[in-house]
Amino acid sequence: MTDREARYNMTIRSAEDGRTTGWIRTPLASHYEPHQNTIGECQVLGSGAVRLIETLPRVCCLDAWVARSARQSTARSTTPSTPERDARLIAYLLHNGHTSPFEQVVFTFELDVPLLVWWHIVRHRTARLSMESGRYHKLREWYYAPSVWYAPDPQNKQMSGEPLDEDTQRACSEILQRHWHESYALYEQLLEKGVAREQARLVLPAWCVFYRGFWQIDAHNLMRFLLNRTDRAAQVETREVAQAIEWLFARAMPVTHDAYTRWRDAQYAMRAELAEERRRGG
Ligand SMILES: Cc1cc2nc3c(=O)[nH]c(=O)nc-3n(C[C@H](O)[C@H](O)[C@H](O)COP(=O)(O)OP(=O)(O)OC[C@H]3O[C@@H](n4cnc5c(N)ncnc54)[C@H](O)[C@@H]3O)c2cc1C
Numbered sequence: 001m002t003d004r005e006a007r008y009n010m011t012i013r014s015a016e017d018g019r020t021t022g023w024i025r026t027p028l029a030s031h032y033e034p035h036q037n038t039i040g041e042c043q044v045l046g047s048g049a050v051r052l053i054e055t056l057p058r059v060c061c062l063d064a065w066v067a068r069s070a071r072q073s074t075a076r077s078t079t080p081s082t083p084e085r086d087a088r089l090i091a092y093l094l095h096n097g098h099t100s101p102f103e104q105v106v107f108t109f110e111l112d113v114p115l116l117v118w119w120h121i122v123r124h125r126t127a128r129l130s131m132e133s134g135r136y137h138k139l140r141e142w143y144y145a146p147s148v149w150y151a152p153d154p155q156n157k158q159m160s161g162e163p164l165d166e167d168t169q170r171a172c173s174e175i176l177q178r179h180w181h182e183s184y185a186l187y188e189q190l191l192e193k194g195v196a197r198e199q200a201r202l203v204l205p206a207w208c209v210f211y212r213g214f215w216q217i218d219a220h221n222l223m224r225f226l227l228n229r230t231d232r233a234a235q236v237e238t239r240e241v242a243q244a245i246e247w248l249f250a251r252a253m254p255v256t257h258d259a260y261t262r263w264r265d266a267q268y269a270m271r272a273e274l275a276e277e278r279r280r281g282g
Pocket of ligand 1: 123124125126127221224228229233234235
């Protein structure tokens, strides 16, 4: 364990989990410094990040809170339980659509992601946002450049398929880099001419501009988000961000995450069956 890991009591994300690296403080309910309120963090999309900033509740294990909340229905919410009974209850709730107890747990993430990804994230209307504004301050020279460029998927029109060959990838990166630098120079020219920041940004290639924002969502809707955005059909960049969010969620609510993975696999199996039926003309 390095000094930094020991100091912050961190768990480092293992390489086989995915492409990003990250850490999380353990245990979550310990007293962490109020000025340094990041609970966990994953790097994404090059210079982007997903940070777990806050959870509700903070006073107890989040999985136990779901179980306690569920026991409200039988007026036994304060009856002592065991982790095993809680785990069985959580799996039952998830597989039977009793979603309210999961809504009692709330996560606030800070996301450093390009507009491309925010475009998908804002569609999840049950989440709440607090976003950086390009009207108050000059936007940084901070843009997303893919490390891999893909060809379109031959079957699914909206998806990426196989990576392009290396020469083409290099040429694509150069095109984007040139476009960004030329656009950013134009942005600065407009600002120098006295144009307001809210209009000067019109010349930037907005899809790749990084924005920072708070994204707050309850555990029930977070699982719905993960189901759809970690799916193979989701945009590759959004999927990487969703996988990092899932990694932090799994560390914050291991029992619920375990039940979630079984529920998700059942949902995916059902989707695959329906797709097969459609293919057969059913
Ligand atoms: C792979 C993929 C491709 C997509 N492609 C497209 C596309 O081409 N075009 C496009 O427009 N969208 C697209 N979407 C977005 C998708 O249609 C949903 O809008 C998005 O995923 C949000 O999902 P949600 O409604 O479950 O989430 P949320 O908005 O968080 O909603 C969660 C639940 O609350 C309910 N809810 C939320 N707000 C309301 C409300 N005001 N009234 C009633 N019920 C409400 C929802 O019905 C849902 O059950 C795509 C999504 C994915 C994952």
